Amino acid sequence: MDISVVVPLYNEVESLPELLAWIRRVANEHHFTYEVIMVDDGSTDGSWQLIEVLKETYPEIYAIKFRRNYGKSAALNVGFAAASGEVVITMDADLQDSPDEIPVLHNRIKEEKLDLISGYKQKRHDPLTKTLPTKLFNAATRKMSGIKNLHDFNCGLKAYRKDVIKNIEVYGEMHRYIPVLAKWAGFTRIDEQVVKHYPRKYGTTKFGFSRFVNGFLDLLSIFFVGKFSKRPMHFFGSMGVLSFFGGFIIIVWLILDKLISIAHGSAYRNVTDQPLFYIALVAIIVGSQLFLTGFISELVSRNASDKNNYQIEKVI
Template sequence: MTDPILQISVVIPLYNEEESLPELHDWIVRVMEEHRFTYEILFMDDGSRDGSWGVISELAAQNPAVRGVRFTRNYGKTAALQTGFQLVKGKVVITMDADLQDSPDEIPALYRLITEERYDLVSGWKQKRYDPISKTLPTKLFNAATRWISDVHLHDFNCGLKAYRQEVVKNITIYGEMHRYIPVIAKWNGFGRIGEKVVQHQARKYGQTKFGLERFIYGFLDLLSIAFVNKFGRRPMHFFGSLGTLMFFLGSLLAMYLLGEKIYNIYTHQPYRNATDNPLFFLALTVIVVGSQLFLGGFLGELLVKQSMTKSNDYLISEVIRSDERTQEVLSVPARRARL
C-alpha cells in the first residue's frame, strides 16, 4: 500500500527543547485542524541530553501524525534538516525551530504561497526581532554579505521558518553548516522562484539559544565554499588551470627578462651578475613552480570529478518512530548508519 499524499510536512530540528515541545505540538495541531490540512510532524532530535526524546515518544503515542528521529550525538541543524528532507511525504515542507520563536500561525499563508503563487521556496523574514544587538547586528552584516555574493535577495537567510515544494528538498544536498544557505543552493540547482514573507518573531520562552557568535564565522566560510563549489565544482581545471597557467606565464616572463638582461650586458660588455644572485630569480622560480602545481591540481581535480560517484550523507541514528493510520512502530536499535 502506498503512503497517503499529505499536504504539509513540518520538519522541526531540535536540541534540548523538552519544555517547548508539547506546546509547539499542540499549536501546530490546532492550526492544522482549523484549516483542515493533512499533515505530519517530524521531530528531528539532534542528540538531546535532556528529556526531549521522551516527550517526542509521548507525542507520537498520542498523535499518529508525529514521527521522530533521534541521532546518537549532536550533528548540527544541517544534518537534522537533510535527514528530515529525505523522510518527508508532504507536498509542501515547512521547517521551523523548536524554541517557539517561530509561529505555526504562519503555516497557512506559507502553504498558499507555495501552492497558489507557485513559489519553489518561501523564506521567513523576522522584520521585528526579539534578540539582543549582539545577535541582530552580526546577522544584518551576514545577510548583506550573503546577498552580495549569492545574488539571492532575501533579508533573513537564517530564519528557520521556511516553506518548500517537496521537489526542492528532495533534490538538494546540504552538509556542514549550510542550512542557512538553502535558498542559495536551491537557486543554483534551478529552483529560482524564491519568495519572502514577513513573519512574526517571538521572544524565547524556555531555555537559551544553542548558537554562539562563531556561527557567523563558520557561516561565511561555508558561503565561500558553496560559491566556489557551485561555480567550479564540476570544472576545477577552469579555476586551478587558469590560475596556474597565468602564474606560470608571469614567472616565465620574469625569468626571460633576467636572461635577456644578462645576454644584453654580455654583448655590450657591461658588468653583470649571475641570475641566481638576483632576488627576482627566486621569485620567478617560485611563481613557475606554484603555477605548475596549480595546473596539475586542476588536472587531478578533473580526473576526480569524472570518476566520482554521488554518495548519500549518512548519520548515526539510534531510534526511529514511524507512524501511519494503521500502526505505530517504535524502533529501538543499536547505533546504525542510516542511508535514507
C-alpha cells in the first residue's frame, strides 16, 4: 500500500464527509493505493455514528473509537500502530490541512529518501493566542533539539517513512514534538514543506490556555527523556555527588577551622552554631537523595512497562 492517512479527530462531525471526499479525489488522481485510519478520540457529537455510515461509501476507512477522550498523542500512537502504508501522512480533521499536499509529501519522502517531513504553515489563520505561543515553542524547540531547519514542529500535516512511526512512541502530549522523538530514535533525515493553512470551516478550536503550560512542560520533558531516559543516573547521580561533596567539604573546612583556632588559642565558634553548617548538612542530605533517585530511576527505566494502554470501544 502506498499511503496511510492517519486522522485523529474529536467532535468534527461536520467536516468528515468533505475531508474523505477530498482525500479520495486526490488519491485517485495520482493513482495511489491508500487507507484512511480515523481515530475517534471520544467524540460526543455523533462523529463515530457518521463514520459508521461513511464506511459503506468509503471502504478504505479503518476506524478506531476510544471509550473516552485521551488526547491527540494517544490517537496518533494508535493510528501509527494500525498504519500499513509505505508513507504515512497525518492531518487534522478540521479541514485546515489540505489533502492536496499529499502527493508532494509522498514524492519527497520516496525520492529524497527522507524520514520525516513536517508541514510549515507560513501564513496561518489562527488567533494570536494560538500563534504567539506556537512561535515561542518552535524557537525553544529548535534551540533545545538541534533541529534547525524546522519552523513549525506542531503542524498536524506531516509525512513519515513507515519505519519512523513503527519505532517511536507518542504518549502524554508529545505529538507537538514528534520530530524530536524521531531524531532521538536515530531518524535524522528531517525536512519541512511549506503547506497551505485554511481557515477553520466548522466547529471550534480545541486550543486552550492549559496547552500553553502543558507545551512548556512537555518541552522540558522531551529534552530530559531524550537525553537521560537510558541513563538517569548520569543526571541525578552527578547532581547528587556534587551536592554531597560540596556539603562534605564545607563541614570538613568548618571542623579544621575550629581545630586550628584551638591550636592557636584563638576564639572560635562551635561548628553547630554556624549557619554554614546547616547549609552543608542540607546539601549532604539532598545529594544523598538525588543519588538514590538516580539509582531507583535506573531500576525503573530497565523494567518500565508499556505507557500506552487505551480503552478501545470499537474498531471497524
